[in-house]
Amino acid sequence: MVSSLAWSFVFLGLASSVHAACPGAPAPAYPYRVAAGWSATPVLGNLSRPRGIVVDTKGNLLVLERGKGITGHKVDENGCIKSSKIVVEDPNLNHGIDVHPSGKSIVASTPDLAYQWDYDADDLEATDRRTLITSMLGPGHNTRTLHISRKSPDYLVVSVGSGSNIDEGAFQAVAGRAQIRSFDTRNLGAEGSTFTDGNAGKVLGFGMRNSVGIAEDREGTIHSIDNSVDDAYRVNVVTGQVLDIHNDNPAEKVYALGQANNANESFFGGAPYCYTVYDPAPITDLSLQPGDYFALQPNSSFNDAWCSANAARPSLILPPHTAPLDMKFGVKGDNNLYIGLHGSWNRETTIGYKVIVVAGEYSGGKWVPSGGITTGSSDLLTNQNEASCGTGCFRPVGLAFDEDGEKLYVSSDTSGEVFLLKRGSGAFGGFKNHPPSSVMTVVIALPALMWALSQAL
Numbered sequence: 136m137v138s139s140l141a142w143s144f145v146f147l148g149l150a151s152s153v154h155a156a157c158p159g160a161p162a163p164a165y166p167y168r169v170a171a172g173w174s175a176t177p178v179l180g181n182l183s184r185p186r187g188i189v190v191d192t193k194g195n196l197l198v199l200e201r202g203k204g205i206t207g208h209k210v211d212e213n214g215c216i217k218s219s220k221i222v223v224e225d226p227n228l229n230h231g232i233d234v235h236p237s238g239k240s241i242v243a244s245t246p247d248l249a250y251q252w253d254y255d256a257d258d259l260e261a262t263d264r265r266t267l268i269t270s271m272l273g274p275g276h277n278t279r280t281l282h283i284s285r286k287s288p289d290y291l292v293v294s295v296g297s298g299s300n301i302d303e304g305a306f307q308a309v310a311g312r313a314q315i316r317s318f319d320t321r322n323l324g325a326e327g328s329t330f331t332d333g334n335a336g337k338v339l340g341f342g343m344r345n346s347v348g349i350a351e352d353r354e355g356t357i358h359s360i361d362n363s364v365d366d367a368y369r370v371n372v373v374t375g376q377v378l379d380i381h382n383d384n385p386a387e388k389v390y391a392l393g394q395a396n397n398a399n400e401s402f403f404g405g406a407p408y409c410y411t412v413y414d415p416a417p418i419t420d421l422s423l424q425p426g427d428y429f430a431l432q433p434n435s436s437f438n439d440a441w442c443s444a445n446a447a448r449p450s451l452i453l454p455p456h457t458a459p460l461d462m463k464f465g466v467k468g469d470n471n472l473y474i475g476l477h478g479s480w481n482r483e484t485t486i487g488y489k490v491i492v493v494a495g496e497y498s499g500g501k502w503v504p505s506g507g508i509t510t511g512s513s514d515l516l517t518n519q520n521e522a523s524c525g526t527g528c529f530r531p532v533g534l535a536f537d538e539d540g541e542k543l544y545v546s547s548d549t550s551g552e553v554f555l556l557k558r559g560s561g562a563f564g565g566f567k568n569h570p571p572s573s574v575m576t577v578v579i580a581l582p583a584l585m586w587a588l589s590q591a592l
């Protein structure tokens with residue numbers, strides 16, 4: 136502990152002597168690395184489990200802190216924090232947040248409700264809270280991601296995850312679980328509308344096991360990124376033998392859902408019956424490719440052929456259990472997709488715990504990965520060693536670009552931090568690769584750690 140803290144101070148000292156690095160920035164909780172061509176530093180620390188983040192129309196950073204509310208942060212031209220204040224005090228807010236493109240209202244979510252406030256970006260003040268969506272409370276996954284369409288700002292996209300690992304209700308759009316809906320906010324009731332009120336909200340996708348990340352590309356197409364099933368198995372159709380295939384299957388996946396104001400109500404993401412192959416090798420009774428569908432336990436109604444015919448094909452697959460919680464498309468001429476991976480708990484060797492970049496292009500009115508469904512990624516911000524993250528790491532949750540797309544903020548709930556990433560090496564005077572430490576700076580008791588890992592999403 137001593138040596139790692141000492142390193143932090145050495146580096147902070149260096150940084151401030153070389154360049155006007157972020158004044159008052161906290162030392163990182165864990166050592167980290169950033170890709171060549173970028174620099175990174177924590178700008179906020181000791182927050183209350185920061186989840187969703189967004190940059191408002193005046194360049195302020197808003198952070199949803201679980202168990203606390205929403206905090207607002209004025210930033211200087213370098214992206215460093217100048218001042219902070221509480222914008223909304225509400226310990227029930229737990230994940231979703233967005234700012235209307237007018238800059239005049241914000242939305243945020245509890246496990247049950249989506250709220251809207253009038254918002255003043257100059258004073259970082261939110262007033263006159265209204266309830267937009269109700270009745271989202273359920274068992275299982277409890278984040279409700281909110282995205283206000285930039286192309287059609289009257290539409291609010293809301294994601295609700297499944298009620299359990301394999302949730303039979305996910306196949307019924309009316310159940311209101313494991314799905315993404317797009318609400319025309321002009322049609323909401325005075326006291327809000329229920330999540331399943333079909334007059335206000337249309338289904339953008341159902342059978343979406345837990346699509347925590349929602350992002351809109353420059354053409355207005357809404358994309359989701361799904362956290363797929365844990366403990367996956369395959370019942371061999373010939374022998375009846377049950378194979379444990381969970382370590383490398385199924386894939387996490389990105390879907391292009393369509394425009395917020397034109398919901399395709401029959402877009403089916405496969406859950407709870409159909410999952411997407413990441414590594415075909417363990418599924419020995421079929422000859423499959425990465426990206427193909429398979430059923431865990433095929434029967435006469437729900438089997439591999441049925442899945443291939445009925446479930447929508449993802450645009451991109453990612454390694455299993457990496458737990459993508461947010462993604463953002465690059466701004467202006469940047470065609471990359473940036474994805475925050477919270478990291479695995481249901482895998483032998485830990486994986487994820489980083490921000491990755493996927494190269495893409497615009498084609499047919501929407502973003503597509505440049506190498507098709509199996510396009511790989513490169514690392515942008517990583518822990519020192521993701522394979523040892525079982526003993527503690529930062530875990531990326533929310534991503535937010537500034538208006539120019541030059542600065543990217545990344546929240547990490549386990550470490551209570553927000554990082555600032557900037558294009559250009561050495562922008563923090565050498566604060567580029569934080570040196571390794573053999574001892575963690577934050578010591579978490581084992582039970583607390585196991586709990587934190589099990590609450591992965």
Ligand SMILES: *[C@@H]1O[C@H](CO)[C@@H](O)[C@H](O)[C@H]1NC(C)=O
Pocket residue numbers: 181
């Ligand atoms: C972190 O926050 C807690 C609660 O707000 C406070 O009591 C504590 O002093 C803070 N620690 C540091 C190092 O700022």
Ligand SMILES: *[C@@H]1O[C@H](CO)[C@@H](O)[C@H](O)[C@H]1NC(C)=O
Pocket residue numbers: 399400401402403446447448
């Ligand atoms: C709706 O989504 C399904 C599943 O991907 C697709 O087959 C169908 O063509 C889509 N319909 C429209 C109108 O886009």
Ligand SMILES: *[C@@H]1O[C@H](CO)[C@@H](O)[C@H](O)[C@H]1NC(C)=O
Pocket residue numbers: 432434435436437
């Ligand atoms: C097929 O499996 C599904 C999911 O386990 C189950 O709900 C359904 O009843 C089964 N159908 C048949 C015909 O066995």
